[in-house]
Amino acid sequence: MATLGVVPSVPATGGDAATPRPAGEHDVNRKRLARLGWSFSTPAFLVIGAFTIFPIGFSVAMSLSHVNVSGSGFSLNGFTGSNYSTLVHAPQWRYALGFTVVYTIVTVLVEVILGTCIALVLERLTKGRGLMMALLLVPWSMITVISAELWGYIYDASYGVLDQIFHAVGLGQPIFLGTPTPAIVAMMVADIWKTTPFVAIIVLAGLVMLPEELYEASEMDGASGWTTFWRVTFPLLRPTIALAVLFRVLQAFGLFDLPFVLTQGGPGYSTTSLAVLGYQVMFQDLNFGPGAAVATSTAVLVLIGCLLFLKVFRAQVGEEGS
Amino acid sequence: MAPITIDKVTKVYPNGFEAVHELELEVADGEFMVLVGPSGCGKTTALRMVAGLEDISGGTLRIGERVVNDVSSKDRDIAMVFQNYALYPHMTVAENIGFALKLRKLPKAEIKKKVEDAASILGLTEWLDRKPGQLSGGQRQRVAMGRAIVREPSVFLMDEPLSNLDAKLRVQMRAEVARIQRRLGVATLYVTHDQVEAMTMGDRVAVMRAGVLQQCDNPQVLYDHPSNLFVAGFMGSPAMNLFEASLGESASSALVGSQRVALPESLHTTRPALRSYANRPVILGIRPEDLLVEGDSIPTGSDYSPLEGDIELVEALGSELLVHFTTDAHRVEAEGAREADAEGLNAGSLTQGGEGVARVEPRAQLLAGRRVRFMLNPARLHFFDATNGKAITS
Numbered sequence: 081m082a083t084l085g086v087v088p089s090v091p092a093t094g095g096d097a098a099t100p101r102p103a104g105e106h107d108v109n110r111k112r113l114a115r116l117g118w119s120f121s122t123p124a125f126l127v128i129g130a131f132t133i134f135p136i137g138f139s140v141a142m143s144l145s146h147v148n149v150s151g152s153g154f155s156l157n158g159f160t161g162s163n164y165s166t167l168v169h170a171p172q173w174r175y176a177l178g179f180t181v182v183y184t185i186v187t188v189l190v191e192v193i194l195g196t197c198i199a200l201v202l203e204r205l206t207k208g209r210g211l212m213m214a215l216l217l218v219p220w221s222m223i224t225v226i227s228a229e230l231w232g233y234i235y236d237a238s239y240g241v242l243d244q245i246f247h248a249v250g251l252g253q254p255i256f257l258g259t260p261t262p263a264i265v266a267m268m269v270a271d272i273w274k275t276t277p278f279v280a281i282i283v284l285a286g287l288v289m290l291p292e293e294l295y296e297a298s299e300m301d302g303a304s305g306w307t308t309f310w311r312v313t314f315p316l317l318r319p320t321i322a323l324a325v326l327f328r329v330l331q332a333f334g335l336f337d338l339p340f341v342l343t344q345g346g347p348g349y350s351t352t353s354l355a356v357l358g359y360q361v362m363f364q365d366l367n368f369g370p371g372a373a374v375a376t377s378t379a380v381l382v383l384i385g386c387l388l389f390l391k392v393f394r395a396q397v398g399e400e401g402s
Numbered sequence: 403m404a405p406i407t408i409d410k411v412t413k414v415y416p417n418g419f420e421a422v423h424e425l426e427l428e429v430a431d432g433e434f435m436v437l438v439g440p441s442g443c444g445k446t447t448a449l450r451m452v453a454g455l456e457d458i459s460g461g462t463l464r465i466g467e468r469v470v471n472d473v474s475s476k477d478r479d480i481a482m483v484f485q486n487y488a489l490y491p492h493m494t495v496a497e498n499i500g501f502a503l504k505l506r507k508l509p510k511a512e513i514k515k516k517v518e519d520a521a522s523i524l525g526l527t528e529w530l531d532r533k534p535g536q537l538s539g540g541q542r543q544r545v546a547m548g549r550a551i552v553r554e555p556s557v558f559l560m561d562e563p564l565s566n567l568d569a570k571l572r573v574q575m576r577a578e579v580a581r582i583q584r585r586l587g588v589a590t591l592y593v594t595h596d597q598v599e600a601m602t603m604g605d606r607v608a609v610m611r612a613g614v615l616q617q618c619d620n621p622q623v624l625y626d627h628p629s630n631l632f633v634a635g636f637m638g639s640p641a642m643n644l645f646e647a648s649l650g651e652s653a654s655s656a657l658v659g660s661q662r663v664a665l666p667e668s669l670h671t672t673r674p675a676l677r678s679y680a681n682r683p684v685i686l687g688i689r690p691e692d693l694l695v696e697g698d699s700i701p702t703g704s705d706y707s708p709l710e711g712d713i714e715l716v717e718a719l720g721s722e723l724l725v726h727f728t729t730d731a732h733r734v735e736a737e738g739a740r741e742a743d744a745e746g747l748n749a750g751s752l753t754q755g756g757e758g759v760a761r762v763e764p765r766a767q768l769l770a771g772r773r774v775r776f777m778l779n780p781a782r783l784h785f786f787d788a789t790n791g792k793a794i795t796s
């Protein structure tokens with residue numbers, strides 16, 4: 081089956097493809113049900129249309145127009161690609177794109193590896209698993225702006241805890257958020273701290289669904305713990321991990337809160353992500369056309385990225401034919 | 403290839419429950435040993451201890467000469483067929499079967515050859531490239547067998563491998579599994595709760611009940627000479643008829659309800675211990691096929707005794723009749739018998755209260771409501787101690 085299931089492909093119990101029903105009496109029923117369905121979902125469609133579809137459409141339109149702002153609001157004058165060509169030629173945009181991509185790859189990679197390890201440990205815990213999970217979820221449940229502020233205290237150059245520790249062990253007093261590379265690393269650490277638990281919980285959910293007998297069978301077949309993980313556990317967890325990656329990539333690519341709170345994109349523009357750049361261009365410089373172009377291109381890029389990922393992933397799942 | 407020696411092996415689960423109590427069993431090289439018993443009696447636990455998937459709480463387990471109590475399962479050289487097969491869903495049939503060989507780092511060509519050989523034995527050749535999810539239950543079962551046989555292990559363990567199959571396929575696979583085991587000549591411990599499977603497949607059968615081994619012998623001995631009430635009731639379908647009875651003066655007759663069944667001198671020469679039960683209650687066991695009716699061949703001059711009953715119901719199975727009858731004797735319900743009946747293919751579980759069942763050849767005069775006169779061969783009667791349920795054999 082070539083569907084991306086949330087459920088890992090554990091032994092399927094025979095053909096569960098829905099058998100086609102005979103037409104006729106069911107058709108009447110189905111039409112009535114469809115009408116009922118539409119009447120229930122109309123309010124939701126209206127809300128989604130007004131608050132999601134329309135703004136997206138409007139910002140796409142803005143990114144393709146000369147935007148004038150007057151007392152009476154926005155006016156979009158004529159079609160143009162100039163907003164995008166401005167972006168492509170702007171070093172800030174190119175840097176932000178590179179930064180966001182690298183940041184996403186590094187954080188997601190570390191989070192998935194760490195999260196999987198944590199999930200493997202949690203699965204073996206018999207006592208205190210619930211407590212550990214609750215503790216783990218504390219960072220994840222915190223609002224990002226607040227956790228960013230907390231990390232801000234830790235990294236602070238004059239009274240930060242980390243500074244004191246570095247000083248105490250004789251490593252000098254580095255300025256974490258004031259120098260480009262340390263600032264980027266500091267931000268990644270804060271991100272990994274916050275979202276690894278999320279990945280761990282998702283992977284754990286996938287792990288507990290794998291039947292115990294598979295591990296036993298693999299042990300009887302002579303596999304070591306390590307081999308069992310790579311040959312049995314990991315392949316079966318792949319759909320789950322892919323799901324976690326997808327969620328995380330979508331989130332990480334929209335990185336905004338952490339740089340906004342910790343560095344405002346600085347020093348220089350070293351921590352300016354695409355989202356921060358879009359915000360700055362649009363709401364600080366009031367360049368609505370290019371700002372909308374940043375937002376739109378970011379969305380399109382992440383969409384393409386995810387679709388490519390899904391395609392590669394689906395090809396793999398498809399050949400498993402669970 | 404190696405024998406398995408289970409010496410006073412005990413399993414106590416962490417919650418304090420003793421699932422297996424001092425199990426003593428020896429599976430000889432090449433022998434097919436069936437472990438049978440009602441649900442929850444500790445069969446799986448015993449098997450998993452042999453497999454090394456469960457710690458042994460007491461006693462010693464040997465495979466060949468080696469004590470393996472503390473050897474991990476991957477070093478015990480054992481192959482196991484799991485009840486739900488436990489096939490790797492992400493691997494093809496060929497990869498599933500060859501996984502253990504691949505882990506042993508055998509050359510690719512050799513793996514391929516062994517996998518193909520196993521597949522042809524099991525009739526899986528055309529499915530080698532499929533994933534387990536695309537196979538039927540019977541095919542999966544064979545893949546699980548294949549995974550076990552390519553390894554050429556010293557010991558085979560199987561935990562109810564046929565229980566997920568439909569009745570027809572089960573009968574077919576029964577013969578298949580037995581055939582493969584004989585061909586490979588590997589010591590095999592096979593768990594089932596189906597006494598028909600146990601009778602037909604095992605070289606020897608071990609009957610367990612509540613963690614305790616009841617009797618271990620070849621199937622015919624188990625059937626003809628059950629060592630206690632439980633085994634008597636568990637083996638055979640329909641189950642053995644068990645009635646409360648009391649032996650008369652010098653044990654020359656048994657009072658079954660209001661009927662007196664004469665026990666001739668010949669019986670006492672083969673079972674002298676019966677004398678000591680004179681004037682005492684016993685339990686009388688009669689196999690359904692040992693209740694003969696008029697028209698059955700009864701040797702002339704034999705000392706058969708009659709037993710009468712009223713026919714309640716006649717089940718026609720084509721080749722034979724199951725005659726349910728009532729007497730005024732009190733019927734003893736052996737624990738586990740009912741379950742064994744229900745699992746059997748020809749479940750004769752209509753029996754109730756003071757009823758008995760006879761298995762006879764089809765015959766016109768046996769109709770519900772009529773009175774029937776059975777003839778009993780005293781040599782084929784079973785007697786059990788009424789207090790401890792042990793068979794009175796000597």
Ligand SMILES: Nc1ncnc2c1ncn2[C@@H]1O[C@H](COP(=O)(O)OP(=O)(O)OP(=O)(O)O)[C@@H](O)[C@H]1O
Nearest residue numbers: 415417419421440441442443444445446447448595
């Ligand atoms: N992990 C455990 N902890 C405590 N008790 C257990 C555990 N596993 C099994 N038991 C108990 O041990 C007894 C034997 O279980 P086992 O699985 O060996 O039975 P079985 O003979 O295989 O039964 P079945 O025919 O139903 O498979 C049961 O009463 C069961 O409740």
Ligand SMILES: [Mg+2]
Nearest residue numbers: 445446447561
């Ligand atoms: Mg079991």
